[in-house]
Amino acid sequence: MTLFYLFGAVAVVASLLVIAQRNPIYSVLLLIASFGALSGLYVLLDAPFVAVTQIIVYAGAIMVLFLFVVMLLNAPHEETEHDEKIHPLRRPGPMRFGAALAAVLVVELVWALTRAGGSEPSAFPVAEFQTVRMIGKSLFTDYAFPFEVTSLLIIVAMVGAVVLARREAVKD
Amino acid sequence: MPAVTPLLVAQIVLTLFVFFMLLNSAAIMVYVERKVAALLQQRLGPYLVGPKGLLQPLADVVKLMFKEELRPKAADAFLFALAPIISATCAFAAFAVVPFGASTTFFGLLREPMKLQVADVNVAVLVIFAIASMSVYGIVLAGWSSNSKYSLLGGLRSSAQMISYELSYGMALASVLVIASSLSLTDIVNHQNGYWFHVIPKWFIFVQPVGFLIYFTAGVAETNRAPFDFPEAEQELVAGYHTEYSSMSFAMFFLAEYINMVTVSAVATDLFLGGWHGPFLPESLGWIWFLIKVGALLFFYVWMRWTLPRYRYDQLMTFGWKILLPVSVLNLLATAAGVLYFNA
Numbered sequence: 001m002t003l004f005y006l007f008g009a010v011a012v013v014a015s016l017l018v019i020a021q022r023n024p025i026y027s028v029l030l031l032i033a034s035f036g037a038l039s040g041l042y043v044l045l046d047a048p049f050v051a052v053t054q055i056i057v058y059a060g061a062i063m064v065l066f067l068f069v070v071m072l073l074n075a076p077h078e079e080t081e082h083d084e085k086i087h088p089l090r091r092p093g094p095m096r097f098g099a100a101l102a103a104v105l106v107v108e109l110v111w112a113l114t115r116a117g118g119s120e121p122s123a124f125p126v127a128e129f130q131t132v133r134m135i136g137k138s139l140f141t142d143y144a145f146p147f148e149v150t151s152l153l154i155i156v157a158m159v160g161a162v163v164l165a166r167r168e169a170v171k172d
Numbered sequence: 173m174p175a176v177t178p179l180l181v182a183q184i185v186l187t188l189f190v191f192f193m194l195l196n197s198a199a200i201m202v203y204v205e206r207k208v209a210a211l212l213q214q215r216l217g218p219y220l221v222g223p224k225g226l227l228q229p230l231a232d233v234v235k236l237m238f239k240e241e242l243r244p245k246a247a248d249a250f251l252f253a254l255a256p257i258i259s260a261t262c263a264f265a266a267f268a269v270v271p272f273g274a275s276t277t278f279f280g281l282l283r284e285p286m287k288l289q290v291a292d293v294n295v296a297v298l299v300i301f302a303i304a305s306m307s308v309y310g311i312v313l314a315g316w317s318s319n320s321k322y323s324l325l326g327g328l329r330s331s332a333q334m335i336s337y338e339l340s341y342g343m344a345l346a347s348v349l350v351i352a353s354s355l356s357l358t359d360i361v362n363h364q365n366g367y368w369f370h371v372i373p374k375w376f377i378f379v380q381p382v383g384f385l386i387y388f389t390a391g392v393a394e395t396n397r398a399p400f401d402f403p404e405a406e407q408e409l410v411a412g413y414h415t416e417y418s419s420m421s422f423a424m425f426f427l428a429e430y431i432n433m434v435t436v437s438a439v440a441t442d443l444f445l446g447g448w449h450g451p452f453l454p455e456s457l458g459w460i461w462f463l464i465k466v467g468a469l470l471f472f473y474v475w476m477r478w479t480l481p482r483y484r485y486d487q488l489m490t491f492g493w494k495i496l497l498p499v500s501v502l503n504l505l506a507t508a509a510g511v512l513y514f515n516a
Contacts, residue, residue, distance in 0.1 A: 025251070025316065032309070052298040060305025061335070064312070068331055071316050071324070132295065132355055 004044055011037035024070045028063060035059045049132050179286060187290050194267055198430035199229035205474050212478045239419040244319055247416065251317035256417065256424035259310030263431035266303040269296040270438045271358045273448050273459035287358065288459060296357040297345055300439055304341070304394055308334045310428065311396075311413045318416035326412030329485065334394055336492040341390035343500035347383045347507040348376055348443045357439075361447030375446040380507065384444045386500045388469075391436035393492070395429060398477035400488060437469035438462075445469075 014034035018027045035058045042051035139147055203218070203226065210217025218225030243252055273288030293299050308331055315327015352360040366374045377384045393400040414425045441447055445465045448458025483491070 025248075029251075029309075029313075048293065048295050049298070052295050052302050055302040056298065056305055060302060060308075061338075064305075064308055064331055064335060067309070067312055068328070071312070071328065 004041065007037045007040040007044070010034070011041070025067070028066045028070055031066075032059045032063050035063070049135055182286055186286070186288070190267060190290055191264065194264060194431050194434065195427070197434045198427045199233070201430040201433065201470065201474075202229045202232060202426075204470070205477075208471070208474045209478050212475070233423070236419055236423045241419045241421065242416070244416050246319040248317040248319070251313050252416075253421070255310050255314035255317060256421040256428075257310075258313065259307060259428035260424040260431075262303050262307035262310060263428040263435065266300050266307075266435045267431070267438065269293050269299045269357065270435065270442060271296075271361060271447070272438065272462050274455045289358070292356070292358060295355045297349060297355050297360075297443075300435070301338075301342055301345060305334075305338055307428070307432070310425075314417065314425070315413040318413075320416050322415045323413050326415070330396060330413060333396070333400065333488065333492075336489060337390040337393035337400075337496070340386050340492065340496040340500045341394060343497070343504050344383045344387035344390060345443070347380055347500075347504045350504070350507050350511055351376060351379060353511075357442045357447075361442050361449070364446040365449050373446055373449065373451075375444060377444040380444065380503075382499065382503045383507070384440070386496060386503065387440060387444065388436075389496060391440065392473070392476070393488075395432040395436055397429075397433065397473060399480040399482050401477075401482060433470060433473055434466065437466045437473070440469055441465040 011034050014030045018030045035054060039051040039054040042054060207217045218228035221227045221231045268290040271287060271289035275287050311330040312327045315323045348360065349355060352363045354360060364374050364376055368374060372378060414422055417425065441462060448462040450461035453460055
């Protein structure tokens, strides 16, 4: 239980700091720390495969790309000095939209947290997700349709990325 | 508190021993690298410090410790200090799940046999893959935080290179996993016990020659070694991502590079070369075979560095994405089809 609170605290604090400080490189690193803590929580839930996958996919692959982009843009600090004094909802276009989205997110979170509670976590079939063999079996039998749909979604995203990257090359 | 049993004490001693040996392996590799390089180029190499120059690594360490720690003025102090720590930590951590010998009682010292491995995880192969994918952060952050164009270019190159070759690396791992049908390295090694026709050992390199080539090529690229040493290409980037580092923080990158080489070789031994199985020696002395195989692979690493010229950067990317990745995917498909055909 101590470990649960430790990992939980790291995840929450790191996630808060991701948005609370202004250097995008540090934001990326804190997000990685948060993913690491989540992966620790998965280990505590007896799901080592999910934990390792979390590290490989999110911390190891996706966040490297994030870091890559931030480094290439080379924007160490957000330029928000004069916007700082204005109320979030009165700032120029995209920021106002962001503030509105944040408000929606907070409302949703409160709604979700008030509805959650009483349910028993052990009702979930834990044993089914412990070994890789079991995960594979249930993925390719019970969840075959969602699995295929997800792969289709990823292919669409990939084709989209290639098309976008190509168009820029033609313009040059 | 768990009770202090002989097994727990042995486990702690073993962990410290592995740590100590990894540190030493880096020192030995520095010596071997310089000596082999010299022999390949018909020079003498280090010969002054100690007999045959054997104490040269020690002299190097002392020199590095007494050097001044420098930091560029505009560098990001925290990340600049953090980057070498990430590199070194990932290098040590990856070896934790590598088994290097059969279970042993240490000549009857322990009542129950103990595995020669720091941690026996049932997803060991994936853990190694995960830690390898984390180690890129050390190099990228070193490149960015130094606030120097050479470092930044080195860091960017390294991240692009490691992302590109990680895929082929994973595919090569997967084709072995399909044959052994286990993610545990101990299971994979034990799967390679025995002989075909009493002569050929049942090593996966004979079933997966393409897989081994892909694994080793990608492994060389992952450890940033010649002929794929772009992140530190001296002629173009001064020294690459560690241009601005000096003293012990430079030594940590150096250490990480050599330990990563040892880990890649040790994992290759476990996956493809039958781990600690070999003729003539009893199972309890299998770690000698393990050391011999890892040593041979490490020699190959050094040999390759002083034989092959560096690729061009676009050649590296073309090779990784257009040759290595398709071949590794085809290899995985063929392996899976073969396993289905012969086992079903």
